[in-house]
Amino acid sequence: MNRSRLAANAVAVAAAAVTLFPIYWMVLSAVKPAGEIQSLQARPWTLAPTLEHFRRVLGAENFGRYFLNSAAVALSVVVLSAVVAFLAAFAVTRFRFRFRTSVLIMFLVAQMVPVEALTIPLFFLVRDLGGVVPGVGLNTLGSLVLVHLAFSLPFAIWMMRGFVAAVPEAIEEAAMIDGASRAVILWRIIFPLVAPGLVATGVFSFITAWNDFIFARTFIISATHNQTLPAALLVFFKPDENDWGGIMAASTLMTVPVLVFFIAVQRRLVAGLGGAVKD
Amino acid sequence: MTGPAAGTDAAGLGRARAVGFVLPALVLIGVFLVFPALWTIYLGITDYRLTGLAAADPRVVGAENYTTALGDDRFRTSLWLSVQYVLGSAVIGQAGLGFAIAWMLRGRRGPVRRLVEGLVLLSWILPSSVVAFLWIALLDRDGGTLNALLGTPGAAWLLDHPMLSIIVFNTWRGTAFSMMLYAAALESVPPSHLETARLAGASTLQQLRDVVLPRIKGHILTNMLLISLWTFNDFTPFLITAGGPEGRSEILPFYVYTTALRGGQLGFGAAVSFLILLINLVFALAYLRLLRNRNRDHDHDHDRDRDRDHEDAALPGPGPAAVPGPAAVPGPPPAPGSGRAPASREAAG
Numbered sequence: 001m002n003r004s005r006l007a008a009n010a011v012a013v014a015a016a017a018v019t020l021f022p023i024y025w026m027v028l029s030a031v032k033p034a035g036e037i038q039s040l041q042a043r044p045w046t047l048a049p050t051l052e053h054f055r056r057v058l059g060a061e062n063f064g065r066y067f068l069n070s071a072a073v074a075l076s077v078v079v080l081s082a083v084v085a086f087l088a089a090f091a092v093t094r095f096r097f098r099f100r101t102s103v104l105i106m107f108l109v110a111q112m113v114p115v116e117a118l119t120i121p122l123f124f125l126v127r128d129l130g131g132v133v134p135g136v137g138l139n140t141l142g143s144l145v146l147v148h149l150a151f152s153l154p155f156a157i158w159m160m161r162g163f164v165a166a167v168p169e170a171i172e173e174a175a176m177i178d179g180a181s182r183a184v185i186l187w188r189i190i191f192p193l194v195a196p197g198l199v200a201t202g203v204f205s206f207i208t209a210w211n212d213f214i215f216a217r218t219f220i221i222s223a224t225h226n227q228t229l230p231a232a233l234l235v236f237f238k239p240d241e242n243d244w245g246g247i248m249a250a251s252t253l254m255t256v257p258v259l260v261f262f263i264a265v266q267r268r269l270v271a272g273l274g275g276a277v278k279d
Numbered sequence: 280m281t282g283p284a285a286g287t288d289a290a291g292l293g294r295a296r297a298v299g300f301v302l303p304a305l306v307l308i309g310v311f312l313v314f315p316a317l318w319t320i321y322l323g324i325t326d327y328r329l330t331g332l333a334a335a336d337p338r339v340v341g342a343e344n345y346t347t348a349l350g351d352d353r354f355r356t357s358l359w360l361s362v363q364y365v366l367g368s369a370v371i372g373q374a375g376l377g378f379a380i381a382w383m384l385r386g387r388r389g390p391v392r393r394l395v396e397g398l399v400l401l402s403w404i405l406p407s408s409v410v411a412f413l414w415i416a417l418l419d420r421d422g423g424t425l426n427a428l429l430g431t432p433g434a435a436w437l438l439d440h441p442m443l444s445i446i447v448f449n450t451w452r453g454t455a456f457s458m459m460l461y462a463a464a465l466e467s468v469p470p471s472h473l474e475t476a477r478l479a480g481a482s483t484l485q486q487l488r489d490v491v492l493p494r495i496k497g498h499i500l501t502n503m504l505l506i507s508l509w510t511f512n513d514f515t516p517f518l519i520t521a522g523g524p525e526g527r528s529e530i531l532p533f534y535v536y537t538t539a540l541r542g543g544q545l546g547f548g549a550a551v552s553f554l555i556l557l558i559n560l561v562f563a564l565a566y567l568r569l570l571r572n573r574n575r576d577h578d579h580d581h582d583r584d585r586d587r588d589h590e591d592a593a594l595p596g597p598g599p600a601a602v603p604g605p606a607a608v609p610g611p612p613p614a615p616g617s618g619r620a621p622a623s624r625e626a627a628g
Contacts, residue, residue: 009391011383019398019451022413023405029416084303091300103301107308112559113316114512116535117552120545121315121322150311153304182296203404211406214514230408244416251409258404 026255029248030054053249062225063232063250069141070229071257074209076145081152081205082198086191088153089160094169107154115151115214122147123218139223147215152205163197164190199265206261229254316556322549329543337546344550353526354551357534361511363442364449364530369510372450374502377457382487385465396458403455411518414448418519437520441528445516452515457502464498465491497570504566508559531555 031049057063092100123138126147130137136146167190175185191198213230220226233254236246323344327337348354380399384392402410417425418436426432436444468491476486492499514532522529522537529537535555539548 013391013395019402022410022417022451023401025416026409026413084307087300088304091297095294095297103305108563112508112512112556112563113312114532114535114552114555114559116512116514116532116539117319117549117555118312118315120539120549121318122311125311125315146307147311150307153308154312157304207404211408213408230406233408247412251406251412254406255409258406259401262400262404 023255026248027252029244030252032245034245053245054253057246057249057253063253065225066227066229066232067253069226070210070254073141073144073148073228074206077148077152077209078202078206080145080149081156082202084149085153085156085160085201086164086194086198088157089164090186090190092157093161093164107157119214119218122215126219138219139221139226140219141226143219144209144212144215144228147219148205148209148212152201152208155204156201159201160194160197163194167193203262203265207258210258319549319552322546323553324550325546327546327549329540329545340546344547345554347547348551348554353529354534356526357529357531360442360528361530364446364513365507365510367442367446368449369453369506370503372446373453373457373506373510374499376450377454377459377502378461380454380458381461381465384462386470396462399458400455402451403453407515408518410448410452411515414444414519418444438524441520441524445520445528445530448516448519449510449513453506453510457506460498460502461495464495468494500566500570504563507562507566511559511562512555 028046030053031051032046033048033050033052092104126136126143127138130140130143136142171189171193172185175189180189211230212228216228216231220228220231229250233247233250236243236250324339324341325337326340326343380395384395405413415437420426420433420435420438425436426434472490473486476490481489512532513530514536516528516530517533517536520528522533531551532555535548535551538544538551542548
């Protein structure tokens with residue numbers, strides 16, 4: 001028993017080390033002096049850590065602007081997706097209406113469409129939409145929010161169904177009898193109860209929106225001030241010599257918000273994912 | 280009109296409001312997912328190109344794109360590589376490793392668990408472009424970290440073993456989801472059952488097969504469905520190998536990307552995308568079928584679990600996709616796996 005425990009611990013720690021290594025390498029390369037990165041003997045440590053790459057990234061490349069763009073898009077998607085998915089999941093779980101099954105199947109199938117396939121139609125769609133509705137056309141952050149929102153919904157609704165279903169209907173009935181209005185029941189009673197699910201789906205939509213590369217490249221063509229971080233990283237790839245120090249420093253900076261967001265919700269995340277699939 | 284709904288509708292939602300609640304989601308998904316997907320189907324039967332004559336005036340060519348694709352060796356190779364990629368990195372890699380970690384960490388609290396969980400999750404939440412750079416740096420031929428560590432200078436991992444490289448990469452990248460799902464699933468297995476089995480002399484393998492597996496089948500199937508779909512459509516490793524060398528790691532999404540976007544053959548790319556969608560659909564139907572069968576068996580065994588199982592069964596619904604919208608028929612039959620009659624009065628009223 002004890003020996004197998006020990007072995008399990010050892011394996012777990014080894015797996016953790018393998019996982020951690022590339023991340024360690026990223027931070028390490030970000031603080032290594034330029035000369036050391038290029039040297040052939042790559043050493044897994046550095047004796048002269050430097051912030052030169054960070055300074056270059058933050059100073060020259062309009063990094064702050066891109067950072068705020070990415071944050072604005074990702075946070076809008078998280079908030080909107082939580083509200084829209086919650087309402088939809090509530091309706092399809094608690095209420096049987098015509099075409100309900102069709103609607104559920106549509107959510108599921110929508111999940112399977114390869115993103116690359118939709119890029120071209122979406123480009124034309126966003127272009128034309130921009131002519132009708134201001135603020136969501138090409139070169140706008142609004143277009144990114146809308147498209148990411150739509151892509152996050154099938155999974156979010158699917159996850160939220162399990163959570164809404166787990167809330168006993170008796171709670172709603174009791175609240176009704178106590179004279180609570182529908183809005184109060186929905187937002188003050190049920191919404192908090194499904195919070196773990198919202199956290200789990202929120203992490204998903206945040207990560208997808210924050211990491212997105214394809215849509216940002218496709219929709220933001222000329223308005224460079226509306227560019228987001230992943231696409232902006234390309235600046236450091238040069239035809240002759242990639243600026244690895246810059247790439248790694250920018251990557252580290254790009255990872256920090258995800259980490260903060262994630263550490264804030266880690267405990268709830270595991271519970272959240274588990275609750276979505278009731279066995 | 281909403282009268283008969285009262286019994287099924289604890290929040291007093293009413294039909295109009297229920298539809299109103301679903302509407303924003305439906306409109307968004309309809310406009311940004313379904314409509315472009317239908318457009319893709321249309322493009323698939325044309326010779327639409329990014330540039331040139333066919334760009335201005337695309338012609339409908341019928342099934343030509345499909346016959347070209349199915350007859351193309353490159354497409355068939357891509358399909359086979361995609362199958363390897365899904366089996367290797369999702370079904371074996373992510374699900375296997377995820378289960379192993381969840382099993383080892385089960386029932387424990389404290390720093391080891393939090394550390395391992397945190398790190399596995401970390402590799403999952405990192406931005407894709409970032410992790411791609413990290414893996415290029417790791418596997419690089421000259422000055423790559425792996426070569427430095429193994430003492431194999433000049434070993435060209437990405438050139439000699441491109442598929443293995445991206446399979447290992449995707450396993451590293453995506454194990455977190457399976458781990459979390461299985462960790463949650465294993466918590467639903469009562470420790471007393473395992474204890475009893477152990478006292479009765481069951482080996483670990485026997486415990487897994489007879490005690491754990493039957494209880495977490497639903498989680499396993501859901502997990503397999505999701506990670507297979509994600510992996511099949513995964514584009515991230517393109518940043519690492521770009522499908523090369525000589526197309527030896529060109530899985531289907533890369534094939535679409537290079538033919539449609541780089542080669543400018545939008546019509547052809549759309550046709551291949553539609554084939555990918557069909558393959559996904561086959562995956563999904565197979566899993567849903569297994570899931571339904573499970574629920575049916577389950578209902579006979581565990582009457583008390585009915586209500587919770589019912590929710591699983593409600594998702595695929597009776598005969599998914601093949602019979603769209605059975606709810607449109609007044610008084611739909613209960614879903615086969617549900618084990619209790621759904622409140623069907625609303626549709627009748």
